Amino acid sequence: MEQMKEDLSKFSSEFCSQFDLTSRIEDMWKAIKTQLNTTLDKCVPSKMTSTRYNQPWINREVKQLSRRKKRSFKRARETKSARDRKHYQHLKKATRNACKRAYDSYISNIVSPDSHSNPKKFWSFISSKKTESTGVAPLKSSDGLTYSDQATKANILNEQFSSVFNANEDLTTIEDIKSPPYSPMPDIEISTRGVQKLLAGLNIHKASGPDGVSTRLLKSFSSELAPSSPCCSRPHLTRVLYHKTGRRQM
Known part of the structure; x- marks a missing residue:
C-alpha cells in the first residue's frame, strides 16, 4: 500500500508538470490509465485462473474430488489395472454426487427468503446460465447459417443496421430544431477537494467502467489521484475520468 501511495503521489506531481489545459484529452487519459495499470501490475499479486470451476455452486469438496x-x-489409463479402474469409477460416482449436493444446496440458499437481503448470489447464478459470459450470442446470417466468431457477428449486425437506414432520405422534410428555451449552462468548477470526495465515495462493489479501472483502486488512493484533477479541469474530460461515481453528470 505504501509503495502504491508513493508511486501515485509522484505521478500526480509529474502529471501536473507535464500536462495543462491545452493538452490533448486522449494523451492525458492515456497517461492516467497507463500509470494505474502499471501500479497494479507492480504492487498487486496476480495469478492465472482456470475456467474449469467457474460455476458459482462449485465448492472446495467438489474441486478436491x-x-x-x-x-x-490417468493412473487407470496407464496401468490398465482392474483395481485402478474400479477406484476411478468410485471417485467418478462420488464426484457426481458431490456436484449434485452442492448444486441443490446453492439453489436452496439463493431462493430462500434471506436471499432478498443479498441478491448478488442470485444474479451471479443467473449470469452463469447465459449462453455466453460476455459478448453477443451466435447470430444467423442471410444465408441461413449461424456464426459465432466476432468478426462475422459484427458484419451481420452491420448489415442489419444498414438495411433499416436509407442514405437517400429527403432531409428537407425534417423540421428544424429550434433553439432551446434554457439559458446556457455556466462553467463547472472542478477542485481537488471535490474530486477527492467523489472518488472516496465510490462503491467498491460496483463493476468497473468501460475503461476497466478498478473502483477499489480509485477509492483507496483518492487523496493521491485527486491533485492531478486541476490539470484537466474540463467538463467533458472529467466525465470520462470520474464517471464511476454513479451520479448524473451534466
Missing part, C-alpha cells in the same frame, strides 16, 4: 478423479483416471 474432481482433482482426485482426474489423477485416478
Whole structure:
C-alpha cells in the first residue's frame, strides 16, 4: 500500500508538470490509465485462473474430488489395472454426487427468503446460465447459417443496421430544431477537494467502467489521484475520468 501511495503521489506531481489545459484529452487519459495499470501490475499479486470451476455452486469438496478423479483416471489409463479402474469409477460416482449436493444446496440458499437481503448470489447464478459470459450470442446470417466468431457477428449486425437506414432520405422534410428555451449552462468548477470526495465515495462493489479501472483502486488512493484533477479541469474530460461515481453528470 505504501509503495502504491508513493508511486501515485509522484505521478500526480509529474502529471501536473507535464500536462495543462491545452493538452490533448486522449494523451492525458492515456497517461492516467497507463500509470494505474502499471501500479497494479507492480504492487498487486496476480495469478492465472482456470475456467474449469467457474460455476458459482462449485465448492472446495467438489474441486478436491474432481482433482482426485482426474489423477485416478490417468493412473487407470496407464496401468490398465482392474483395481485402478474400479477406484476411478468410485471417485467418478462420488464426484457426481458431490456436484449434485452442492448444486441443490446453492439453489436452496439463493431462493430462500434471506436471499432478498443479498441478491448478488442470485444474479451471479443467473449470469452463469447465459449462453455466453460476455459478448453477443451466435447470430444467423442471410444465408441461413449461424456464426459465432466476432468478426462475422459484427458484419451481420452491420448489415442489419444498414438495411433499416436509407442514405437517400429527403432531409428537407425534417423540421428544424429550434433553439432551446434554457439559458446556457455556466462553467463547472472542478477542485481537488471535490474530486477527492467523489472518488472516496465510490462503491467498491460496483463493476468497473468501460475503461476497466478498478473502483477499489480509485477509492483507496483518492487523496493521491485527486491533485492531478486541476490539470484537466474540463467538463467533458472529467466525465470520462470520474464517471464511476454513479451520479448524473451534466
